[in-house]
Amino acid sequence: MTTELRLQVESRMHAAGLKLTPQRFAVLDYLIRNHIHPTADQITARLNNRFPRASRATIYNTLHALCEAGLVRELYVDGAVARYDALIETHHHFVCRACGTLEDVQPAAVRAVPRCNLDEGYCVESYQLVMRGVCASCKQSENRSKNLS
Amino acid sequence: MTTELRLQVESRMHAAGLKLTPQRFAVLDYLIRNHIHPTADQITARLNNRFPRASRATIYNTLHALCEAGLVRELYVDGAVARYDALIETHHHFVCRACGTLEDVQPAAVRAVPRCNLDEGYCVESYQLVMRGVCASCKQSENRSKNLS
DNA sequence: AACGGCCTTTAGAATAAGTCTAAGTTGAGA
DNA sequence: TCTCAACTTAGACTTATTCTAAAGGCCGTT
Ligand SMILES: [Mn+2]
Ligand SMILES: [Mn+2]
Ligand SMILES: [Zn+2]
Ligand SMILES: [Zn+2]
Numbered sequence: 001m002t003t004e005l006r007l008q009v010e011s012r013m014h015a016a017g018l019k020l021t022p023q024r025f026a027v028l029d030y031l032i033r034n035h036i037h038p039t040a041d042q043i044t045a046r047l048n049n050r051f052p053r054a055s056r057a058t059i060y061n062t063l064h065a066l067c068e069a070g071l072v073r074e075l076y077v078d079g080a081v082a083r084y085d086a087l088i089e090t091h092h093h094f095v096c097r098a099c100g101t102l103e104d105v106q107p108a109a110v111r112a113v114p115r116c117n118l119d120e121g122y123c124v125e126s127y128q129l130v131m132r133g134v135c136a137s138c139k140q141s142e143n144r145s146k147n148l149s
Numbered sequence: 150m151t152t153e154l155r156l157q158v159e160s161r162m163h164a165a166g167l168k169l170t171p172q173r174f175a176v177l178d179y180l181i182r183n184h185i186h187p188t189a190d191q192i193t194a195r196l197n198n199r200f201p202r203a204s205r206a207t208i209y210n211t212l213h214a215l216c217e218a219g220l221v222r223e224l225y226v227d228g229a230v231a232r233y234d235a236l237i238e239t240h241h242h243f244v245c246r247a248c249g250t251l252e253d254v255q256p257a258a259v260r261a262v263p264r265c266n267l268d269e270g271y272c273v274e275s276y277q278l279v280m281r282g283v284c285a286s287c288k289q290s291e292n293r294s295k296n297l298s
Numbered sequence: 299a300a301c302g303g304c305c306t307t308t309a310g311a312a313t314a315a316g317t318c319t320a321a322g323t324t325g326a327g328a
Numbered sequence: 329t330c331t332c333a334a335c336t337t338a339g340a341c342t343t344a345t346t347c348t349a350a351a352g353g354c355c356g357t358t
Contacts (some may be wrong), residue, residue, distance in 0.1 A: 012272070018334090019324090019325070019326075019334065019335070021324085021334095021335065021336085023335085023336075024335095025317080039315090040315080041314095041315080046199055054336080054337090055336065055337045055338070055339095056315095056316085056317095056337090056338090057316095057318085057319095057336075057337065057338085057339095058335080058336055058337070060315095060316065060317075061335080061336080074157070076226070076227060076228055077225070078224050078225065079225060079231075080225065080228070080229045080230070080231070080314085080315070080316095080344070080345080081314090082228065082315085082316085092272065094273070097274070117203050117312070120285065121284075121285030121286075121288050121289070122243065122282065122283070122284055122285050123282045123283045123288055123340095124243070124280045124281070124282040125246070125281055125282040125283070126280070126281050126282070127278055127279065127280040127281065128278070128279050128281075129276055129278050130276065130277050130279070131273045131275070131276040132273070132275050132276065132277075133271065133272045133273040133274040133275070134271070134272045134274070135270075135271055136270030136271050136314085137270075139271070139272055139309080140270070167305095168305070168306075170305095170307085170353095172306085172307075188344090189344080189345080190343095190344080192344090202306080203308095204308045204309070204310095205309090205310095205344095205345085206307070206308065206309080206310095206325065206345095206346080206348095207306080207308070207328055208343065209323090209346075210306080210307080228316095229315070229316075229343075229344065230343090230344065230346085231345085256316065270333085290322095294355095
């Protein structure tokens with residue numbers, strides 16, 4: 001499975017004119033296995049537990065290279081920090097205002113996909129929907145504390 | 150008209166426990182008159198042509214105060230820089246990848262408002278749609294250069 | 299008018315995310 | 329195996345934003 005993945009990735013990277021280095025593979029592998037939309041810092045912290053170590057510059061270079069190659073998406077949702085996502089099929093996001101987690105929302109969960117007809121001449125190439133609210137587990141704790149009071 | 154506005158703003162600020170200072174009014178007034186979703190820097194540059202001058206810290210304090218008071222929205226669309234919006238009614242945005250302008254999209258222009266039915270227990274409080282593409286005037290120049298070649 | 303308390307403004311230092319640079323390292327094709 | 333463009337690295341730099349400590353303004357009280 002990792003072998004398959006490696007081959008897929010290798011061919012994609014190659015197509016984009018990029019070498020597949022250990023660092024690049026480690027970053028992508030981490031993103032594919034962890035759909036938590038981590039920041040560059042989280043990725044760095046996580047990868048530097050184990051081999052191969054990667055410097056800040058390399059993390060950013062790698063993330064940008066992977067974005068260029070279309071294997072990763074850069075996501076700005078809340079503040080000034082970029083988050084990264086290896087799920088590149090069209091999908092949306094839900095942000096919990098209580099715990100801050102950023103979860104995927106499959107397009108199927110959005111009942112009516114928006115069709116935007118802007119003024120004449122505008123060309124919409126992509127769109128992204130960000131929903132905000134309270135996630136199921138935070139909702140529960142909210143209710144629990146309400147009952148106590 | 151400015152008088153009416155000032156009174157409205159004053160009561161809103163007061164309700165939020167905040168004084169309406171000349172700096173605060175100037176920032177809000179600028180945002181209301183200019184729907185260009187400016188950054189803190191653009192606001193600073195613009196206001197410091199005329200009275201009242203405002204320091205960086207005050208600009209940020211003011212913008213945050215106005216956000217708290219619900220008179221202004223902070224918007225992160227592309228990356229690292231916050232943009233500010235005095236249009237607080239629900240609406241969406243269009244970003245031109247060529248010229249970078251960020252325009253309002255009235256909800257009416259979105260044909261089908263998304264209804265999101267997430268997993269049990271999730272509570273969606275708001276959502277925002279960001280469309281990306283090419284604006285009408287950039288589209289024109291693109292076409293013009295295509296014809297030349 | 300002078301005083302005191304509280305909120306606001308200010309300049310500039312501090313922080314945080316990301317980019318750049320210059321030097322050393324590496325790995326894929328010949 | 330050899331080679332060299334591509335890659336990685338530490339650390340300096342930049343940019344947006346936040347923090348801090350001191351000064352200023354407003355108001356009700358003496
Ligand atoms: Mn995602
Ligand atoms: Mn807007
Ligand atoms: Zn939550
Ligand atoms: Zn444009």
